[in-house]
Amino acid sequence: MDHFLYRDGMLHAEDVPLSEIAAAVGTPFYVYSTATLTRHYRLFEEALSPLPHVICFAMKACGNLSVVRTLANLGAGADVVSVGEYLKARAAGVPGDRIVFSGVGKTREEMRTALTGGIRQFNVESEPELAALDEVARSLGLRAPVAIRVNPDVDARTHEKIATGRKENKFGIPISRAVEVYAQAAAMKGIEVMGIDVHIGSQLTELEPFEQAYLKVAELTRALRSQGHDIRRLDLGGGLGIPYERSNSAPPLPTEYGEVVKRTVGDLGCEIEIEPGRLIAGNAGLLVSSVIYVKSGEERDFLILDAAMNDLMRPTLYGARHEIVPVQEAVPGMEQRLYDVVGPVCETGDTFARQYPLPALGPGDMVAFRSAGAYGAVMASEYNARPLVPEVLVNGDQFAVIRRRPSYDEMINRDSIAPWLQS
């Protein structure tokens, strides 16, 4: 459930008509709902209680400071994958001891910043990284809290570009080598082993892969404890999927996911960490766009929008399909047309949907892409010199621009002319 509903024939974000935001901000824009973000966060809270737990929002899904602060105010931590995200999490108000640092390529510089600034734990993904972290921590006279990310070799049954738990993927250390690597870690003066980390992929629509992975983590926990390691935290990653199209069968709910967690690792006495991104932010956001032209081709009609692949990459990147709805509600019984919905970018890949049923639309009419709150704005670029799409946050009957659209001057002035080219 989300908080984007029609009222008096107009799509609203909570109590705000999208037409009002469009008039203030122009299109295209992203809009997020505080109520939906809150609801999704609380679903995870309920799903994991009464286990001791921390929900670390995966900032790569939606890193706007206002979105992260909304969640931080509810008690969320953050999962970050770069020092940029670390600094943004801190700026949003997430305390260091609620931030976990994931990713296969942390640099020494990134480690230093997080160690001195305060960090809950590093999720270490390789032996060279472990050695580097040990060195950096010792040079600062500190001990780095660590979970080692294990790769359980489980098929997440999701899109190949976002599956991370197979042995051929670049992530984590093979679970078969874990005992050896934990022994190395225990001998390092700059490392304090806290627990185990696993994340098998994103947009999972079944529970079975989670169950398989978590059973392996439970087994590993027992094995490591028998070797004397104090395993007190389990980071179970993110990855729970969301429905993108109305016709999709609904993915499992957080409560059902919570049951899997309890069944597999609930009796180990560990603090549970999870890192959901998509499920919290995905259906909490829309991308709103206006029709520029309707172009009738020989075989099909093209709906040419002012949003493009640079604003929402998922369709061209993953072949993803987002539900597209008219902002002005279709009158019941109104004829539907089939459109190829495209943006203005000069690539055929700039296509959001083919032969998509919508009421007859004309220039100036608006459409909204649903489920665009995760991996939407964060992936946007200025390809074709299109200014970065702005973001808006709604809370009840209020809205605020939380990232404004840059002006053309700002965009141009980010480049500079090399000295030898200046006349």
Ligand SMILES: *Cc1c(COP(=O)(O)O)cnc(C)c1O
């Ligand atoms: C991407 C990622 C997540 C979030 O995944 P979602 O599918 O958005 O829940 C969590 N943890 C790690 C390590 C990730 O790379």
